[in-house]
Amino acid sequence: AQSVTQLGSHVSVSEGALVLLRCNYSSSVPPYLFWYVQYPNQGLQLLLKYTTGATLVKGINGFEAEFKKSETSFHLTKPSAHMSDAAEYFCAVSLASGGSYIPTFGRGTSLIVHP
Amino acid sequence: DAMVIQNPRYQVTQFGKPVTLSCSQTLNHNVMYWYQQKSSQAPKLLFHYYDKDFNNEADTPDNFQSRRPNTSFCFLDIRSPGLGDAAMYLCATSRDPGPETQYFGPGTRLLVL
Numbered sequence: 468a469q470s471v472t473q474l475g476s477h478v479s480v481s482e483g484a485l486v487l488l489r490c491n492y493s494s495s496v497p498p499y500l501f502w503y504v505q506y507p508n509q510g511l512q513l514l515l516k517y518t519t520g521a522t523l524v525k526g527i528n529g530f531e532a533e534f535k536k537s538e539t540s541f542h543l544t545k546p547s548a549h550m551s552d553a554a555e556y557f558c559a560v561s562l563a564s565g566g567s568y569i570p571t572f573g574r575g576t577s578l579i580v581h582p
Numbered sequence: 583d584a585m586v587i588q589n590p591r592y593q594v595t596q597f598g599k600p601v602t603l604s605c606s607q608t609l610n611h612n613v614m615y616w617y618q619q620k621s622s623q624a625p626k627l628l629f630h631y632y633d634k635d636f637n638n639e640a641d642t643p644d645n646f647q648s649r650r651p652n653t654s655f656c657f658l659d660i661r662s663p664g665l666g667d668a669a670m671y672l673c674a675t676s677r678d679p680g681p682e683t684q685y686f687g688p689g690t691r692l693l694v695l
Binding site: 471476499501503508509510511512513516518557561567568569570571572573574575 | 586588613622623624625627630632637672674679680681682683684685686687688689
């Protein structure tokens with residue numbers, strides 16, 4: 468079975484500071500990994516994903532994440548937070564199941580950005 | 583713009599009164615998903631369709647049903663809503679059942695009185 472753990476239900480940073488949102492997964496096979504962002508009253512939107520190849524993945528809005536197999540992690544970072552980054556962030560892992568790849572989502576981390 | 587549309591955005595129903603939520607997509611994607619999302623929790627997959635093939639998650643209550651009459655539309659029927667069914671319901675699509683990007687609608691927030 469696959470699972471996703473997001474450490475910290477809330478992360479608070481100052482505008483301009485580094486953003487680090489943590490995600491660890493459990494999987495016996497190489498996973499496909501995703502980060503989604505959810506703004507208030509909106510659906511989830513893909514930030515970035517890792518399938519194969521380069522382990523450092525760049526996404527939209529200046530975010531990036533690095534797949535570290537030895538640490539079973541896929542942490543999301545952004546060098547400098549902006550007020551508009553305030554949102555809920557979900558990490559997801561996708562594994563094959565009966566011919567389909569069904570994602571399992573973490574519980575989400577709420578990013579709070581202070582002026 | 584191609585998108586995933588959910589109607590209504592807010593739905594109020596009474597305890598035990600059947601309710602239907604709708605989702606439509608202009609992406610022409612083969613797979614459609616329904617998720618239930620409660621406050622401060624991960625989206626929980628209820629079921630998904632790959633074309634006309636229906637796939638029910640093992641722990642989805644029988645109270646929840648779904649229909650996909652064509653590629654563009656998918657419906658979530660809750661036969662007898664309970665107070666515990668109050669949640670945000672998210673519809674999503676993907677091109678194929680591989681490890682594809684999912685495209686989400688804005689969700690329907692269901693309130694059960």
